[in-house]
Amino acid sequence: MKKQLDLTLYLVLDPVLCDGINGMVNTTKFAVENGVTAVQLRSEQEYSGRNWYKAAQALKEVLIDTQVPLLINDHIDIALAVDADGVHVGQSDLPVEVARRLIGEDKWIGLSVSNYSQLERVPWQLVDYLGIGPIYPTPTKKDAAEAIGIAQLTELVKAKQCPTVAIGGIGVNNLTEVIQTGIEGIAVVSAICGQGDIAKATSDLIRKIRQAR
Template identity: 35%
Template sequence: MKIMSDSSEGLGFILITDRKLCETNLTDIIKQAIEGGIGTVQLREKGLSTVALYRLAKEIREITDKRNVKLIINDRVDIAIAVGADGVHLGWQSMEAGIVRSMVGQDKLIGFSAHSLAEAERAENSGVDYITISPVFDTANKDYYLTPLGVDEIGKIMEQINIPVIALGGINENNVNIVLDSGVDGIAVISAILQSDSPVQSATRIYRKIIEFKLK
């Protein structure tokens, strides 16, 4: 596991949002997740108008600011700048990382969604600060159809990448330990918290396992 820089603090445990999975209010779940140990909220909400996305991002920014938690906005550099987010997360259809860097500045985080070693290497060479690698396990909550990489492949990717690597996809409190054993720098979850009957308890249990692993 790599040593996290000051700017990447909080990436050890990330909640990625998807309001369509929530049976209760998204912001209420976020508050509970933060109470349980989430260090970064990644706002990933497709299908919202610019105004609606801005209002939601602004509300979540207020929540994260009060709790000293990072907020990363998926793809929308304009929204990230407008609400004073801590960074932007990019994908293969996004603007180039270098252009985004010129817009947000050097003190903001830029992440990238990778699904293979080749994509991870290209992202690292583009100057992003961290990558998410997915899917580790099979998951129904995705808008892409990729074969799960498995923990062995994640471990191989870790050996080749020098920036923080965050594992994503089907991770929950029952399998997080074997993912941590692969050497990843952080864990990102979606349904494990958003669809939990008790988001605070689910987040707490996963967070404790992350902390226990770091203390080994």
């Protein structure tokens, strides 16, 4: 059975900011205890497949007794190996049709989009949620597209046909305008990963989201 998919506060783990696998595990523990509703393990070229498997396995153990799903970015083989709750794919990754065939019907699939042209090509019957962004400039994803801003995000949110999360440069100081577009949630990396007090950083984000709603 699928875990619930609540996009309110979606944590994307960065192994560099979190200082390795143990850091990602500890970050996840504190973040989930303080309000994170979904966790994604994002791939980095510096990590081998074996290390990604170890990281995914460790994160699965942390989340197994919670309702917070674990999603694996791009690496469907690792998602299958650890029985993760789903995968997230980008525009240059495996096509959604292939990802769905491999992962099965009982797993979540998320897809990244950054403009209206990509939104028009979304196979809505196959995806469970979208990630839209980057909203603001972000240093944590080297190959990120140009920031789209709030005006374009608002238009994309109006046209979407499934739950959606915004990502890219979002933090406590600018999330209010993002949430007020009507989007279901925000995804963050550096707003939690690498923070000195993970619990406080997470609870501050949750409080701000609730205020914005």
